Amino acid sequence: MEFKARKMRYAYSATLLALLTSLAACGGGSTTDTADTSGAGGTEVASGGGVSGDVLIDGSSTVFPIAEAMSEEFSIANAGVNVTVGVSGSGGGFKKFCAGETDISNASRPIKDKEVALCEEAGIDFIEVPIAFDGLTIVTNQGNDWAQCLTVEQLNTMWSPESEGSVSNWNQVDASFPDQALGLYGPGTDSGTFDYFTDEVNGEEGASRGDYTASEDDNVIVNGVTGDEGALGYFGYAYFEENSGSLKAIEIQNEDGECVAPSTETIANGSYNPMSRPLFFYVKKEAYDTKEQVQAFVDFMLDPGNGELIGDAGYVALPDDILGNSKARVDEAKLGTDPTNL
Amino acid sequence: MTAQGIKGKDVASGNFDQNLSGRYNLDKLFATAAWAATIVSVLILAWLLFTILIDGLGTINPNFFTAFPSRKPENAGIKPALFGTLWLMMVVAATSFPIGVGAAIYLEEFATDNWFTRMVEINIGNLAGVPSIIYGLLGLAVFKRIMEPITGGNSVLSGGLTLSLLILPVIIVATREALRAVPNSMRLAGFALGANKWQVVWSHVLPSAMPGVLTGVILALSRAIGETAPLIAIGAVAFIRSTPSSLQSPFTAMPIQIYNWVGRPQAEFHSIAASGIIVLMVMLLLMNAVAIYFRNRFQQTR
Numbered sequence: 001m002e003f004k005a006r007k008m009r010y011a012y013s014a015t016l017l018a019l020l021t022s023l024a025a026c027g028g029g030s031t032t033d034t035a036d037t038s039g040a041g042g043t044e045v046a047s048g049g050g051v052s053g054d055v056l057i058d059g060s061s062t063v064f065p066i067a068e069a070m071s072e073e074f075s076i077a078n079a080g081v082n083v084t085v086g087v088s089g090s091g092g093g094f095k096k097f098c099a100g101e102t103d104i105s106n107a108s109r110p111i112k113d114k115e116v117a118l119c120e121e122a123g124i125d126f127i128e129v130p131i132a133f134d135g136l137t138i139v140t141n142q143g144n145d146w147a148q149c150l151t152v153e154q155l156n157t158m159w160s161p162e163s164e165g166s167v168s169n170w171n172q173v174d175a176s177f178p179d180q181a182l183g184l185y186g187p188g189t190d191s192g193t194f195d196y197f198t199d200e201v202n203g204e205e206g207a208s209r210g211d212y213t214a215s216e217d218d219n220v221i222v223n224g225v226t227g228d229e230g231a232l233g234y235f236g237y238a239y240f241e242e243n244s245g246s247l248k249a250i251e252i253q254n255e256d257g258e259c260v261a262p263s264t265e266t267i268a269n270g271s272y273n274p275m276s277r278p279l280f281f282y283v284k285k286e287a288y289d290t291k292e293q294v295q296a297f298v299d300f301m302l303d304p305g306n307g308e309l310i311g312d313a314g315y316v317a318l319p320d321d322i323l324g325n326s327k328a329r330v331d332e333a334k335l336g337t338d339p340t341n342l
Numbered sequence: 343m344t345a346q347g348i349k350g351k352d353v354a355s356g357n358f359d360q361n362l363s364g365r366y367n368l369d370k371l372f373a374t375a376a377w378a379a380t381i382v383s384v385l386i387l388a389w390l391l392f393t394i395l396i397d398g399l400g401t402i403n404p405n406f407f408t409a410f411p412s413r414k415p416e417n418a419g420i421k422p423a424l425f426g427t428l429w430l431m432m433v434v435a436a437t438s439f440p441i442g443v444g445a446a447i448y449l450e451e452f453a454t455d456n457w458f459t460r461m462v463e464i465n466i467g468n469l470a471g472v473p474s475i476i477y478g479l480l481g482l483a484v485f486k487r488i489m490e491p492i493t494g495g496n497s498v499l500s501g502g503l504t505l506s507l508l509i510l511p512v513i514i515v516a517t518r519e520a521l522r523a524v525p526n527s528m529r530l531a532g533f534a535l536g537a538n539k540w541q542v543v544w545s546h547v548l549p550s551a552m553p554g555v556l557t558g559v560i561l562a563l564s565r566a567i568g569e570t571a572p573l574i575a576i577g578a579v580a581f582i583r584s585t586p587s588s589l590q591s592p593f594t595a596m597p598i599q600i601y602n603w604v605g606r607p608q609a610e611f612h613s614i615a616a617s618g619i620i621v622l623m624v625m626l627l628l629m630n631a632v633a634i635y636f637r638n639r640f641q642q643t644r
Contacts, residue, residue: 054592058577061605068581075583085581088574089603096577098489101495110597115542217605218611240608286343312413 015296022068022122052080053293059086059093059106060192063279065313066132066244067106073309081293090192091115094282098122103287104277108134108192109199111337125285128337130327131301133316135237135267136197136275138250143229146170146177149259152274154194155201158232159182164209170230184212185224185233191216197234200274221248237262238314279315285335302327347636380383388391394623398616405615411585414609420618425585426498426578427567427625430595433502434509434566439504439559444514449514450521451543457643470511476509486576494590496577501593504572516558518549553637559609560633565627572595 057067064087067252068328071083088096089105097105111119111128119126133339138155140147147170157163157173170177187194199205213224217236225231226246239251242263251259267271281301287294300306307317318326328334401415409419454461481504485493493500524547532542548555579594580602586593595619603615 048474064580064602065413065606071581072410074584081581082584082592084579085577085579086574086579097453101577110626219605220609236607278595309413310504 006013050080051078051293051296053082053291055081055083055104055291055294055297056102057083057085057104057106057281058088058096058102059104059281060108060279061087062090062108062134062192063106063131063281065238066279066310066315067281069309069313070301071298073306074132074297076106077300078293078296081297083297086195089190090228091190094118097126097282097284100124100126100284103284103291104298105282106279107282109195110280111282116337123178126282127283127288127301127330127334128286129283129298129330130278130318130322131281131326132279132310132318133267133276134279135262135272135316136193136200136234136277137237137240137262138232138234138252138275139240139247140233140250141225141229141231142233142248144245144248146180147232147250149253151253152201156203157188158182159198159208159212161209163210164211178298180230183228183231184209185221185228185231186214187210187221188214188216189233193234193236196277226232234312237267237313237316241314257315264311264316268319276316283330285333288330298330302330344487345487360467382634394616394619397613398620401613401617402620406614407621410599411581412558413539415608418603418611420596420599420621422585423596423618424621424625426593427596427622429498429589429593430502431563431567431629433589434505435559435563437503437600437617438506438509438513438562438566442510442559442562443555443629445510446514446517446521447548449545450518451547452539466511466514470515472481473571474569475571475575477504480504480507481572481576493562496579496592497590498593500576500587500588500611501578501595502555503571504576505566505569508569509566512562512565513558516561517551517555520554520558523554524550549640552640555638556559556633556640560630563629567622567626567629568597569597570601573598594627 055071056247057071059067064085067085071085075081075083085106086093086096086102090109093102093105093107093153094111094115095118096102098115098121100122105126111126138150154173158167167173168182170180170182173182186197186208189208195205198208202208212225213221215224215294217223220237220245221233221235222239225233226243232250240247249262251261252272254271256261256271258271260266260272262275263271267276271277283294290299302323304320304323307323310317317323366436386542406419407424408421409417410421411423412418447461481500485500485503486495489500492571493503527536530544532546537545573595578598579592580598582592582594584591600615600618600622603611603618606612
């Protein structure tokens with residue numbers, strides 16, 4: 001009996017040990033592997049730019065593809081630098097940025113006053129740098145043959161908080177539109193795209209009707225609009241570009257009264273207004289001054305030769321003169337936010 | 343005799359076999375409904391697996407496992423996410439297993455029934471139902487911010503500890519169930535032979551309960567491996583070109599990488615997201631297979 005109990009106990013302890021070691025072995029494997037990688041990285045530093053260290057980026061998921069493309073190319077050129085990019089959203093990114101946890105914060109909208117106050121409180125000085133344009137694209141189903149061009153007022157009729165529960169048909173938007181149920185699709189409230197759209201269309205950031213199909217994943221909006229003849233939705237230009245075969249982009253009447261469709265040209269030259277928006281990154285002044293690798297990365301992002309990366313990501317690179325302004329802001333270390341800095 | 347008499351009487355009066363075929367039909371109907379329910383769930387699962395395999399198998403190649411994420415889908419790989427998830431699971435298993443099983447042993451074998459243990463029990467039950475994002479916010483405040491000198495901030499350790507918190511209630515509840523299923527006669531036999539409480543628990547109760555405990559741990563780890571929200575909350579990154587080198591390294595995990603790819607506008611990214619899902623699924627199955635192997639070993643040793 002005693003023998004059996006003892007044997008059982010050993011078997012049990014041994015198995016526990018084996019389970020833990022097997023898990024540890026997985027980790028052990030990766031440790032060796034990482035050592036190899038960092039070793040290889042180390043040798044490349046000597047031949048590369050000579051900068052090393054971490055660049056910590058977080059923020060908007062809209063700007064993420066740009067940050068990812070830049071980081072990838074930058075890491076290839078400077079193997080000693082480890083660039084990490086998070087996607088906490090514009091607001092979440094600023095919270096971390098103002099807590100001093102990141103070097104660069106991406107945003108698909110300018111920093112808000114209360115976020116500026118948060119940064120000030122923590123003693124974080126920042127430089128605001130526009131990096132690209134995005135055209136907020138209003139899309140409908142391809143079967144929609146009545147709406148070609150919409151005014152901001154018409155969009156307001158559809159999306160204002162007062163329209164909740166009352167505006168549900170296209171003929172309420174314009175008498176010439178047919179009797180067709182209106183299905184609305186848009187990003188959720190955490191999105192910078194939502195903030196920008198509501199600010200431009202409803203006059204107040206965050207003011208929107210709540211009874212629409214909201215999704216943080218723009219592909220859900222694409223699918224929704226594709227399957228609903230009376231649908232209207234909005235998202236970043238990149239999502240339209242990839243789905244232009246199954247969606248129809250609506251022209252928007254701009255400030256000069258012209259109907260303009262979104263395209264790389266109209267977004268870059270500013271005629272697609274007010275729906276073309278700048279995308280930003282915010283650099284911590286202290287990190288830019290004291291960390292060589294952050295400075296190198298910022299210069300890399302603002303290099304006109306890398307504008308192509310922005311286009312690849314589905315956004316519109318800044319025209320040379322505006323890019324020059326961005327660069328000047330960094331060189332002069334112009335602190336704070338300035339909505340007219342374009 | 344009596345029963346036969348009653349039966350005979352019923353049959354004779356014609357009460358018993360009334361509508362017999364109707365009752366048989368009802369029986370068949372129920373069997374069909376149960377069968378249909380099974381088939382529907384299996385079909386849905388099969389369809390899901392099928393579409394994922396169709397979408398993702400084509401883009402799985404050696405490069406996918408060894409490459410870092412990239413803006414070009416054809417170059418993109420899952421290496422940092424794969425290693426990040428392995429590291430996370432190591433931390434989660436190493437912390438949640440001893441703490442969870444220990445707590446369950448205390449509550450089930452040692453604790454007396456008083457207001458304190460009842461309160462702890464109620465809280466554990468409730469914690470099992472708390473949304474994972476809440477654990478993420480807790481992890482952000484405690485592991486990332488307050489304990490930064492130890493965890494290194496946004497690190498594998500912070501992420502692993504947060505996920506451990508998330509699955510601890512599941513492990514505790516499952517372990518307690520397993521301990522409760524051990525017949526009391528085993529404990530009494532141990533005591534009768536002069537063993538103390540510790541000896542009885544360690545040498546008799548726990549080994550018998552081990553298969554059940556392991557099942558609970560497997561289920562809990564399977565939940566942890568698929569979690570995205572708490573990791574994003576504590577600031578796990580979405581793009582990184584290195585694998586973790588220590589517990590304090592920044593990291594990304596497979597669900598974050600997959601989520602990131604699914605949200606992209608380009609259809610090519612959606613295919614590699616499907617590939618990522620296949621890899622995650624295979625990892626999960628491997629983990630379960632290892633645990634099931636150990637569980638069967640236990641059952642045999644007994």
